[in-house]
Every structure is written in structure tokens, then in C-alpha cells.
Amino acid sequence: MNSNFITILRAAVFVVLALALCGVIFEFAGYSAPAMFTSIAEGAFLRSGGLTQSLRWAIPLFITAVGVGLSFRCGFFNIGAQGQFYAGAIAATCAATWLDGAPALVLVPLSLVAGMAGGALWALWPGLLRLRSGTDETITTLMGNFLATLLLIYVTTGPLKDPSGSGQQSSSRPLAAAYRISNSLGLSPTIIAVAVVVGVLMWLLVNRSAFGVVASLAGRNPVMVRWQGAKVWWLGLSSFLLAGGLAGLAGTLEVFGPNGRLVGGFLPAHGFTATLIALVANLSVGGTAAAALFFGGLASAALYLPIMAGLPSAAIDIINAAIALFITARSARVDRVLGRLTGLASSRGKAP
Amino acid sequence: MTDSIPPALVCRDITVRFGDFVALSDVNLSFERGCIHAVVGQNGAGKTTFARVAAGLIRPDAGAVAIDGQPMPLGKVREARRLGVELVHQSFALPPSFSIAEAMEFGAERFGPVFSARGLVNRWRSHLEALDIDVDPRKSIRDLPVETQQSVEIARAMVSDASILILDEPTAVLSPTGAEALFERVRRLKKNGVTVILVLHKIREVLAVADTVSVLRGGRLVAATQPMASLSASAIADMIVGGTSANDDDANALVGAERPRHASAATTGATAAILQLDGVSTLADGEGPPLDDVSLELRPGEIVGVAGVEGNGQKTLVRVIAGLAGLGRGGIELAGIDVSAADLAERRRLGLSIIPFERNSEGLSLNSSLWENWSIRSLLSGRLLRPIRPGALREQSDAALKRWDVRYRSSEQRAGSLSGGNAQKLIFAREVHDGARLIIAAQPTRGLDIGATAFVWQALRDARDRGAAVLLISSDLDELFDISDRLVVMLSGRIVADYRPPYALGAVGAAMTGAEA
Numbered sequence: 001m002n003s004n005f006i007t008i009l010r011a012a013v014f015v016v017l018a019l020a021l022c023g024v025i026f027e028f029a030g031y032s033a034p035a036m037f038t039s040i041a042e043g044a045f046l047r048s049g050g051l052t053q054s055l056r057w058a059i060p061l062f063i064t065a066v067g068v069g070l071s072f073r074c075g076f077f078n079i080g081a082q083g084q085f086y087a088g089a090i091a092a093t094c095a096a097t098w099l100d101g102a103p104a105l106v107l108v109p110l111s112l113v114a115g116m117a118g119g120a121l122w123a124l125w126p127g128l129l130r131l132r133s134g135t136d137e138t139i140t141t142l143m144g145n146f147l148a149t150l151l152l153i154y155v156t157t158g159p160l161k162d163p164s165g166s167g168q169q170s171s172s173r174p175l176a177a178a179y180r181i182s183n184s185l186g187l188s189p190t191i192i193a194v195a196v197v198v199g200v201l202m203w204l205l206v207n208r209s210a211f212g213v214v215a216s217l218a219g220r221n222p223v224m225v226r227w228q229g230a231k232v233w234w235l236g237l238s239s240f241l242l243a244g245g246l247a248g249l250a251g252t253l254e255v256f257g258p259n260g261r262l263v264g265g266f267l268p269a270h271g272f273t274a275t276l277i278a279l280v281a282n283l284s285v286g287g288t289a290a291a292a293l294f295f296g297g298l299a300s301a302a303l304y305l306p307i308m309a310g311l312p313s314a315a316i317d318i319i320n321a322a323i324a325l326f327i328t329a330r331s332a333r334v335d336r337v338l339g340r341l342t343g344l345a346s347s348r349g350k351a352p
Numbered sequence: 353m354t355d356s357i358p359p360a361l362v363c364r365d366i367t368v369r370f371g372d373f374v375a376l377s378d379v380n381l382s383f384e385r386g387c388i389h390a391v392v393g394q395n396g397a398g399k400t401t402f403a404r405v406a407a408g409l410i411r412p413d414a415g416a417v418a419i420d421g422q423p424m425p426l427g428k429v430r431e432a433r434r435l436g437v438e439l440v441h442q443s444f445a446l447p448p449s450f451s452i453a454e455a456m457e458f459g460a461e462r463f464g465p466v467f468s469a470r471g472l473v474n475r476w477r478s479h480l481e482a483l484d485i486d487v488d489p490r491k492s493i494r495d496l497p498v499e500t501q502q503s504v505e506i507a508r509a510m511v512s513d514a515s516i517l518i519l520d521e522p523t524a525v526l527s528p529t530g531a532e533a534l535f536e537r538v539r540r541l542k543k544n545g546v547t548v549i550l551v552l553h554k555i556r557e558v559l560a561v562a563d564t565v566s567v568l569r570g571g572r573l574v575a576a577t578q579p580m581a582s583l584s585a586s587a588i589a590d591m592i593v594g595g596t597s598a599n600d601d602d603a604n605a606l607v608g609a610e611r612p613r614h615a616s617a618a619t620t621g622a623t624a625a626i627l628q629l630d631g632v633s634t635l636a637d638g639e640g641p642p643l644d645d646v647s648l649e650l651r652p653g654e655i656v657g658v659a660g661v662e663g664n665g666q667k668t669l670v671r672v673i674a675g676l677a678g679l680g681r682g683g684i685e686l687a688g689i690d691v692s693a694a695d696l697a698e699r700r701r702l703g704l705s706i707i708p709f710e711r712n713s714e715g716l717s718l719n720s721s722l723w724e725n726w727s728i729r730s731l732l733s734g735r736l737l738r739p740i741r742p743g744a745l746r747e748q749s750d751a752a753l754k755r756w757d758v759r760y761r762s763s764e765q766r767a768g769s770l771s772g773g774n775a776q777k778l779i780f781a782r783e784v785h786d787g788a789r790l791i792i793a794a795q796p797t798r799g800l801d802i803g804a805t806a807f808v809w810q811a812l813r814d815a816r817d818r819g820a821a822v823l824l825i826s827s828d829l830d831e832l833f834d835i836s837d838r839l840v841v842m843l844s845g846r847i848v849a850d851y852r853p854p855y856a857l858g859a860v861g862a863a864m865t866g867a868e869a
Contacts, residue, residue, distance in 0.1 A: 210731040210740050213724055221717035227674070227708050228728050229697035235736075 007282045011291075011327075015280065018322035025318060031311065039311055040319075043304030044297030050304075056186040056258070058296025059195045060250040060267075062289055064274035066202045067246030069283040071123075073206070074239035075219030080126060080141025081247045082271025083148030084119040088248020089255045090148075090155055091118020093172050093262040096179060096255075097160060104178045111179075112194075112252055119248015120241040122148060127240030131233050137240075145271065156264035172262035179256065186258030194253065198246065203285040215239060247271065273299070273320060279327045295320070358421030360385040360516050360547040361406060361437070366415035368401050368571075375401040376412070377571045383516075383564075388538060388548045389577060390562035392555070393592060394801045396772070397568040399551045400442065403520045406549070407439035408432030419516065438509035442520040442551075444501055448494035452476065452504055455493055459508040483507050484540070498661055499530040506537065510546075517541060518549045523557055525827060527661050528861035535561040554830070555588050555607050567591040593802055602806055605834035624688055625649045626703070626790045626821040632672060632682035634845075640667045641845040642680070648840065648847060650790065650821040655812060657836030658825040661864055665845035666825045667709060670794050673823075674706055675699055687789060697732065703789030707779055707796050709825075711772070715779045718768030722760060723749040725767045726782050756781035757807070773804030780808070784815050791815055794825045809835050829860065 023033035044054050064081050071078040092115030099107045126140035153170070155161075160172040182188035206212040215235050218225040222232050250270070255262050277295050281287030302316035361383040368376040376398045383389045393399050404410040406417060411427025418424060419435040446455045453472040456479065476489045485503045487496070496504065502522060509517055519538075523531040538548050538561060552558055558565050559580070565588060567575040574591045589607045627650040634642040643665055650656055660666055671677035673684065675696045683692045686702045696704075708714035716725050723742075726749035731740070746763045753760065758777045760770060767775060776796065784791060793812060797805040812822050813835060826832050832839055833855050841849040841863040849863035 204739070205737075207742070208739055209736070210734065210738055211736040213740070213742070213745075214728065214731050214736060217717050217720050217724055217728055220719045221713065223710075223713050224715060224717045224725075225728065226676070227696075227706060227714045228732055229695065229700045230728075230732050231695075231697070 007284075008287070011280050011282060011287070014326040015294075015323055018326045019319065021322050021326075022315070022319050025322075026315065031315075036311060036315060039305055039309040040298070040301045040315070043301030043308070047304070047308075050297075050300065052185075052187055053300040053303075054293060054297040055192075056296070057299035058292045059187075059191055060253055060270065061274050061277055061296055061299075062195060062292035063198050063250040063253070064247045064271065065277040065281070065288045065292055066198065066285055067243035068271075068275050069278035069281065069285070069288055070202065070206065070215070071239045071243040072278055073219045073283050074215045074236055075222060076127075076130065076236060076239060077138045078123065078126070078141045078240060078243050079138060079275055080123060080144040080271070081243070081274050082268075083141070083145040084122045084244040084247035085251040085267075085271050085274075086148040086152045087122035087244075087251070088115040088119035089251030089262055089266075090152060090160075091115055091121070091248065092252035092255055093155075093160060096175060097172070100176075107179055108181065108256065111256065112249065115248045115252025115255075116245040117248070119251065120245040122248070123240040123244025124237075127237050130240075131236050149265070149268075152262075153264050156262055160262060162261070170264040174261045175256065180260055181253070182257040184258050184260065186254075188257065191253055191257055194249070198249070199285065199289060202246075206285055211235075211238075247274070250274075269320075276320065276324050276327065280323065357385065358418070359383055360420060361549070362418040363402075363406065364416045364418075366402070366405055366412045366417070368398075368405060368410060368412045374571050376405070376568075379415070379568070379571075379573050381566055381573065381576055383547060383549060383577060385547050386542060386545050387563040388542050388550065388561055390558040390565045391549060391551050391568065392553060392558055392565060392588070393568035394553070395799050396570075396801045397592075398571040399553075399568055400520055401571075402568065403439055403518050403549070403551050406432075406516075407437050407518055409439065433512065433514075436513070436515035437518065438512070438514035438516070439518045440502070440505045440509050440520065440522065442522075442524060444505055446493045446501070446505060446508060448492070450493055451490050452480070452487060452493065452496075453489040455504065455508055456489070456511055460511045479511065480504075480507055483510060484537070498525050498663055499527075499533070502526070502530075502534065503537070510541075514546065516547045516549065518551070520551045521553065522550065523552065523554065525662050527864040528829065528857060529865050529867070530661070531557065532560075553607075555585050555592070558588065559585060569594050602809060602834065605830040607802070623652050625651055625685070626687055627673065627823070628683075628685040629673070630683045630685070632684060633680040634668055634672050635678035635680045637678060639671070639677075641665045643668050643672060643677075644845045645682070646845070646847050647682075650823060652789070652819045652821050653816055654837045655816050655822040655824055655835055657832035657839040658823065658842055659829060659832050659839055659860055659864060660827070660842035662827050664842045666794070666842055668845065669842065670706070670709065670792055670825065673699075673704070673792060700729075701733070703787055705783040705785070705788035705791045707776075707783055707791065707793045709794040711775055711779065711799075712768075716767045716775060719766055721764045722753065722758075722767055722770075722778065723763040725778060726752060729782050729785075752781045753778065772799045773801060773807070776800060776804065776808060780811050784811060784820075786818075788815065788820055791820055791822045792825070793822060795827070796824070797826070797828070797831060805831075829857070833857075 026033040026036045043050065045051055064085060068078065068081050092111045095111045095114035096107060099110060122144060126137050126144060129135035129140055130137040156170040156172060162171055162173040181190040214225065214230055218230065218232055218235050226232050254266060259266060273295055277288060277291040281291040298316050298319060302313040305311040305313045305315060359382045363379060363381045366376050366379040379402065391399055391402060401410060405412050408427060408429040408431060416423060417426060419437060422435065424435055425431045453476040456476040457472055473489045480487060480489060485507055487500050493501065522534055526534060541548055550562065562580055564577040564579055565575065565583065566577050567588065569592065592607050629646055629648040632643055632646045636642045640663060658666055668677055672679060675694060679692055683690060685691065686699055686704060689702060691699050712718055723746045727745040750763050756777045758774050758781065760774065767778065770778065796808050800808065812824065816822050824832065824836060839851040839855055840847045841860060843864065843866050851860060
């Protein structure tokens with residue numbers, strides 16, 4: 001209980017610190033910080049329809065972030081969510097193109113599976129390299145992002161290109177309306193149901209299965225788990241595959257939902273924001289949902305700021321970057337102070 | 353302070369705290385020049401902390417240190433070395449990739465930007481010869497046997513003609529003959545006017561070499577530089593222990609007052625073997641010497657001790673039984689079933705339990721909670737995707753930890769927050785269960801205080817009496833002699849000797865170093 005409380009407190013403290021830093025930056029850049037924050041809050045949640053828009057951005061972020069969180073839990077710094085997200089979208093589009101004409105009840109589920117498989121495949125090779133020969137997965141997954149981005153450009157300008165496209169933004173042929181799972185606003189019962197199912201299953205896996213406990217032990221000390229006879233190799237690989245699969249699923253939802261087709265270079269910061277969410281949430285599934293909503297709100301505000309408030313949407317990038325900075329640079333000293341604050345109460349009941 | 357010559361080292365009112373824990377409390381000690389001083393105490397009594405304060409590695413929270421009457425700036429290694437204080441650590445600190453000559457030059461701290469390899473070797477060969485250490489200075493540190501490594505550590509400490517040499521538990525890694533050679537070297541240093549402070553935990557060794565003894569217990573000074581002539585072994589033992597519940601034989605073994613006799617005998621004899629190693633050789637893997645044609649048989653109800661100087665294949669032996677080392681030749685049977693190709697999970701299912709060498713890395717996940725650390729064995733015994741109830745696991749682990757007398761606040765607490773003794777009890781609570789038919793206990797009492805050590809021994813004896821077989825690997829001969837029903841000696845990856853009680857120290861010691869008994 002206590003340690004959970006510290007964790008939430010810590011995340012909150014860092015987000016507040018980051019926001020304070022951003023306020024200073026806004027003031028120096030000649031904007032009123034209070035006005036800026038008010039507009040962001042309006043854009044994210046307060047305006048009518050704001051919450052719906054935030055949810056639209058939060059859902060794919062959540063799905064990707066729970067996967068990232070799982071691989072971090074297992075001790076693998078898989079930062080290739082962006083690439084896995086793209087790979088999933090590409091694979092799903094390929095499946096849809098190939099199955100075109102089939103009934104929606106066949107095509108859509110198969111495409112979702114293909115999307116997950118594509119994302120998982122994009123996580124498979126860094127996972128194998130890491131587990132077989134110790135190649136640093138941070139490097140390979142990061143590089144994988146660039147490869148997937150280029151692959152996306154290639155397929156949307158080449159094999160999957162929409163010949164009737166205007167040429168401004170390369171993309172695949174639009175999906176038939178029957179295959180879409182949401183309109184261009186990006187929120188539908190189907191998408192919400194997928195997110196809920198993913199959330200519940202992942203929560204059960206992490207908190208209520210032997211796998212979850214063993215994986216988090218392995219993430220903290222693989223040597224000990226190996227001495228207990230666990231196949232650390234399989235644990236690690238399954239965490240890579242699940243993370244990739246979920247990122248791929250999020251990419252597929254974008255294609256079949258709001259976009260309705262595969263667009264070259266869509267949501268270029270998605271994977272990184274998802275990674276940030278997993279860190280802010282300290283890898284807990286519930287925390288990931290909350291953090292995804294927060295960052296979904298920021299994403300929604302980024303669209304609102306320039307249009308409605310005449311403010312630069314780069315403000316949101318600055319906030320994201322500042323939070324990333326504080327979360328990754330969290331110091332032992334802050335932890336100690338927080339620990340002491342919360343420890344004051346508990347130390348009284350200390351056993352001998 | 354009536355004497356006109358100031359003592360070599362004076363510590364006044366030294367207090368060191370680590371968080372809430374008081375490691376040293378108002379310690380006053382004064383060491384005369386040119387003598388061999390012993391500092392003794394249980395694990396956790398503050399001996400190492402004291403040595404580090406004197407060497408300038410730890411800055412005490414209160415107190416003062418003076419060398420030859422001059423105040424020493426606290427917590428400054430460089431200043432301490434300048435004043436002539438050198439410390440040889442318990443775990444060796446020389447860079448393994450360096451040659452001996454390079455390590456010496458590095459320790460001298462006066463090295464210039466350019467040097468020739470041959471110049472270095474010549475320079476330090478004479479230094480080693482002067483100290484009577486017979487080793488080629490071109491050899492790499494990592495290729496040296498433990499005894500030589502320690503001699504080289506001492507030579508490194510003497511490069512700047514130290515006047516005060518502190519050795520922290522120097523005998524812990526040595527065979528009896530190695531320890532005797534070390535004491536001879538220390539006596540020669542004393543003859544040359546060096547003040548030697550030995551941190552020890554065996555009274556027998558204190559009696560053999562020291563001129564004075566100081567005793568620490570729980571961070572407090574119990575006896576300050578008392579001349580040996582005035583003390584008996586049992587008086588020192590009483591000061592170290594200060595009243596414990598261990599039986600007499602165990603107590604003697606624990607403080608090393610006298611060589612223990614084997615206390616209790618094995619209960620069974622003629623049943624089928626639990627563990628059978630048949631001519632096992634392992635593939636070289638850079639983690640210690642490979643095993644070479646090792647055959648060993650353990651029966652239910654016996655404790656078999658494995659003696660040997662550290663680094664002679666004991667770790668490989670444990671890994672090969674666990675299935676974590678590549679088996680080259682030979683076969684392994686557990687409970688009559690050939691497990692040569694089986695993985696560790698399968699071997700554990702057959703009743704293998706391991707208390708591994710490294711409590712904090714192989715035994716526990718320090719950043720995970722107590723209940724997770726305890727429940728991993730049961731979690732891994734079934735399908736990984738099956739549902740669990742963490743609440744139930746927490747209750748089970750609470751019950752188990754209570755049974756094993758682990759002191760803790762909450763089962764959510766990090767395993768890293770336990771003391772060494774409690775951490776080891778947690779591992780015992782997990783590994784020593786009814787289904788454990790073969791228990792590998794690798795250095796199970798290292799770093800534990802006397803109470804926890806007695807507890808571990810009793811737990812191993814109880815397991816033996818229940819019919820489990822125990823393989824006890826230890827570098828502490830007193831421990832092995834006290835509780836082993838049978839003793840084998842490892843040297844360079846081979847089992848070179850096999851003894852039954854009563855054990856003869858001379859024979860076992862000779863076997864450990866490869867000398868003919």
C-alpha cells in the first residue's frame with residue numbers, strides 16, 4: 001500500500017515539477033503561463049467534446065503503453081514501440097488489401113490479428129538478438145523505429161499507394177466503409193471495447209497470474225530467477241512479442257478507425273509518448289490508463305491550441321519533453337525525501 | 353599518555369552510523385608501534401568498519417584518529433596513505449587484468465607518463481624479493497592462486513613503505529597452511545618495524561599470531577588492546593559471544609576457539625543415492641576452473657562437506673548439479689533418474705534445492721518484495737499462465753517466514769532491506785521444504801553473526817535428520833568439521849580426498865593445497 005502511494009506521489013511530483021519548468025519557459029517566450037495552462041486544460045478536458053477527443057488519443061496510447069510497460073517490467077528497455085506500431089499498421093493494411101471483398105466480420109478480425117502479428121514480428125528480431133547474443137535491445141529497437149518509418153514511406157508510395165491520391169500525403173487506398181471500426185473522430189464502441197479488453201487482460205496477466213510475478217522478479221534480477229529454474233529466455237521473448245503485438249494493435253486501430261487507410265508518417269511521436277506514459281505510470285496497468293488519459297488530453301490540446309487559442313502547439317511538445325526529462329532523471333535524493341515523508345508514519349510501527 | 357613515544361595509531365571516540373544503524377559507537381583504541389594487534393568480533397560487530405575508518409575510507413560521524421601522534425584528516429585515503437597506513441581488503445581489490453608489476457606501479461602513485469614494461473618488471477621484482485614473495489611480476493593478477501594474490505596485495509600495500517598495515521579478515525580465503533604462511537610473513541613485517549593490525553574472527557588464529565587483542569561486539573569495544581598473555585581462549589570467546597544459545601561444540605566452532613569434533617552422526621546408511629555424479633567433467637566457461645572427472649555420491653540423511661581453497665571448482669560443482677554449467681563428460685543422477693540433459697526446473701521437481709553462493713544476486717531479488725521472493729518456487733512449479741491470488745501468497749509467505757523466525761515488518765518490504773541473517777533465513781524458508789531431497793548449501797553462513805550461523809547449522813541438521821541429503825560447500829573448516837558426516841576436498845576442479853570423522857586438520861589442509869599428507 002505504502003509503496004504504491006509513494007509511487008503515485010512521486011509521479012505526481014515530477015509532473016508538477018515539469019509543468020512548473022514549462023511555465024517558466026512560456027513566460028520567457030513571451031506567453032502568459034496561466035493563460036497557456038488554462039488553454040491547455042480547456043483543449044484537453046474542459047471544452048465541450050474535449051474529453052471525447054482526449055479519449056480518442058488516449059486509447060491507442062494506452063494500448064501501446066501497457067505493452068511497453070510489460071517489457072520494462074521484464075527488464076527489457078524496448079523503446080521500439082513506434083516501429084512496432086507502424087509495422088502493425090502495415091501488416092494489417094496488407095491483410096485488408098489481400099482479403100479485400102471478404103465480409104467485414106472475417107476481414108476486420110483477421111486484419112487485427114495480422115496487425116498484432118506484424119508488431120510482434122517487429123519486436124521479435126530485437127528480442128532474439130538480445131536473448132541469443134546479448135545485443136543491447138535499446139539500440140536495436142530504436143534503430144527498428146527508423147527502419148519501420150522508411151518501410152512505411154516505401155509501402156505508401158509504392159506497393160500500397162493509392163493511385164488516385166492527391167500526392168500531398170502518400171497513403172494507401174481508403175478502406176471500404178464497411179470495414180471501418182470508427183468514423184474519423186476515432187471513437188466507437190468497438191475501439192473502446194478493444195481497449196477495455198486489452199486493459200483487463202493485461203491487468204490480469206500482470207497482477208493475477210504467475211507469469212506477472214515471475215516476470216517482474218526476472219526484470220529485477222534475472223540471475224535469481226534463473227537459479228530458480230525459470231526459462232528466462234521464454235519470459236523475455238514473450239514480453240517482447242506482447243509489447244510488439246499491442247503496439248501493432250494500436251497501429252491497426254488507427255488504420256481501421258480514424259484514418260480509414262494507411263497514411264505515410266502518421267502519428268510520428270506515438271511510440272515515444274507511450275514509452276513516457278509507461279514510465280510516468282511506473283509500469284502499473286491502472287497507472288498507465290490514468291497517464292494515457294493525461295497525455296491523450298495533451299495531444300488533444302495540441303490540436304486545439306493553434307486553432308482556437310492562437311497559441312503554438314509546440315507548447316505540448318515542451319511539456320512532453322520536460323516530463324520525460326524529469327521522469328528519466330528522477331534522483332535518488334527526491335526518492336529519499338519522499339521516502340522519509342511517507343516513512344515518518346510507518347516507522348512508528350516498526351517491528352524490532 | 354605518560355609514554356614519550358606516541359602510539360602508532362590512536363582512535364578516539366570513533367562513532368560511525370549508517371542511517372539508523374550504529375556500526376561503531378565511541379570506540380577508543382591505541383595501538384603500540386611494532387606489534388601485531390588483533391581485532392576480533394562476530395560478523396557485524398564493526399571490525400571492517402573500524403579498519404576502514406583507520407585507513408581513511410570511511411569518515412566517522414564523530415571521533416579522531418592520530419598516526420604517530422599526528423592527527424589524521426578523517427575519511428581521506430590519500431592522507432592516510434601518506435601517513436603510512438595501508439589496508440588490505442577482505443575481497444581483493446587489484447585490477448584482475450593488470451600484471452603484478454603494473455598493479456604495484458599503480459599502487460605507488462608516483463608513476464610518470466612513460467614507462468617501459470621491462471623497467472617496471474625489474475623495479476618491482478626486487479620489491480617482491482625483499483618481501484620474500486616468489487612470483488613472476490609479469491603474471492596477470494587474475495591468473496594467480498588465492499594465496500599468491502593475497503601476498504601480492506600485501507606487497508602492493510607495502511610499496512610505499514607503510515608503517516601501519518591493516519589486514520581485513522586475511523585468513524578467510526586461505527587454507528590452514530596458507531594462513532600459517534601469512535602469519536610468518538606478518539611476523540617478518542613486525543621484525544622490520546611495521547605495526548600490523550589483523551582483523552580476525554577465529555580465536556585460534558589470534559592465539560597463534562597476535563601480541564594484543566581488541567574485541568568488538570555490536571559496534572562497542574569490549575576489550576581494548578589487551579596483552580595476549582593475560583587472556584585465555586575461553587575468556588576471549590566469552591567476550592566475542594556475550595552469551596548465545598548455541599550448544600558448546602557449536603559455540604567452539606563458531607568462534608574458532610578450538611577445532612570442533614564432529615558433533616552428531618548421520619542417521620541412515622544403506623539406501624539408494626539421492627545424487628550421483630559419475631565422472632563429471634565440464635566445459636571451460638570462464639566462470640572458474642572446470643570440473644575434471646568428479647565422482648560423488650550423496651545418500652539420504654547425510655551431510656557431505658566440500659572443503660577447498662576458494663576458486664577450485666566449488667562454484668562449477670554447484671552449477672553443474674543445477675544444470676547451469678555445460679556438461680562435458682559423465683552423468684548426473686538425481687533420485688535414481690538420469691538428469692544429465694534435464695534443465696534446472698526438472699531437477700528441482702525431483703527434489704533439488706539450492707542455497708546459492710551469492711545470497712544477494714543468485715538467492716534473492718533485492719528490489720522485489722519478500723512474498724514475491726518467497727513464492728517464486730511455488731509459482732514456477734506450475735503453468736505460468738495460471739491465475740494466482742497475491743493475497744493468498746502473501747499469507748502463505750507470512751506463515752512460512754514466521755515459522756523460520758524471519759524478522760520483518762511487512763511482506764511487501766524489499767528483500768534488500770533485510771539483514772544478512774534474515775535474508776538467509778528467507779532463502780532457507782523457500783528452499784528447505786518437505787519435498788527437498790537434496791539441499792545444496794553453498795557458503796550458507798558467510799557474513800552471518802553467531803546466532804544466525806547456529807540457526808543455519810541447526811536447519812541443515814534438521815533437514816538431514818528428516819532424510820534429506822545435504823551438500824555443504826564452505827571455506828570454513830571449523831564449520832565443515834562440525835557438521836559434515838563426510839568430507840571431500842576439491843583442488844583444481846577435482847575431488848582429491850575423501851574423509852570421515854574424526855577429521856585430521858593436517859591431512860585436510862594438506863589435501864587443500866595439494867601437498868602430500
